[in-house]
Amino acid sequence: MAQEIERKFLVAGEYKSQAFAQSRIKQGYICSAHGRTVRVRIRDNQGFLTIKGASDASGISRYEWEKEISLPEAEELMKLCEPGMIDKTRYLVRSGAHIFEVDEFYGENEGLVVAEVELGTIEESYVKPIFLGEEVTGDSRYYNSHLMKKPYKNWELNK
Template identity: 80%
Template sequence: MAQEIERKFLVSGEFKSQAFAQDRIIQGYICSDRGRTVRVRIRDNRGYLTIKGASNASGTSRYEWERELPLPEAEELMKLCEPGIIDKTRYLVRSGKHIFEIDEFYGDNDGLVVAEVELTSEDEAFNKPSFIGEEVTGDRRYYNSQLMKKPYKNWR
C-alpha cells in the first residue's frame, strides 16, 4: 500500500525566484468524504486520478494511489466532479535533498499559498527554506478537498 507522508506549511516569503519548475493545475473531486477522496487532476496537458484515504492522527501520513490518464478521459471525469474546482499554480523548489511543492491558489482561494514537503518517514529531518511560515499539517481547512467546499475567501 502506498503511503504519502508530508508536512504542510503556510508560505510567508518570496519563493518564485527559487523555483526550478511550475505547472498550472485544475482539479475536482468525484468524492470528498471525510476519510476518502477521489480526485481528478489536469496538470498542464496530462490527466490523473488519485484516491486518498484517511490521515493518521497527526495528519502527516495517509494512503495514496495515483494513475495517469489520457487527457480526454480526465476532462470527461471532471464533468462528474462535485461543485467547486481547485485552480492553482504549483512551483517546485529544492531545499537540501527535498523538493517543496508550493501551491499558489486562484479563484475562491486567491491569496492562499501553501508549501508541502514529502518525506520518507514522519520523523525525517529536512531543511526549511526561508519562505516557510506556520506549520498547518493536519489542519483539515488546508486540504484541497476542503478548500473546494469552504474556500479561503470565506475564512475572513
C-alpha cells in the same frame, strides 16, 4: 499500500525566484467524503486519477494511490466532479535533499499560498526554506478537498 507522508506550511516569503519548475493545476473531486477522496487532476496537459484515505492522527501520513490517465479521460471525469474546482499554480523549489511544492491558489481560494514537502518517514529531517511560515500539517481546512467546499476567501480570519 502506498503511504503519502508530507508536511504542510503556510508561505510567508518570496519563493518564485527559487523555483526550478512550475505547472498549472486544475482539479475536482468525484468523492470528497470524510476519510476518503477521489480526485481528478489536470496538470498542464496530463490527467491523473488519485484516491486518498484518511490521515493518521498527526495528519502527516495517509494512503494514496495515483494513476496517470489521458487528458480526454480527465476532461470527461471532471464533468462528474462535485461543485467547486481547485485552480492553482504549483512551483517546485529545492531545499537540501527535498523538493517543496508551493501552491498558489486562484479563484475562490485567491490569496492562499501553501508549501508541502513529501518525506520517506515521519521522523525524516529536512531543511526548511526561508519562505516557510506556520506549519498547518493536519489542519483539514488546508486540504484541497476542504478548500473546494469552504473556500479560503470565505474564512472568517480573512475578513
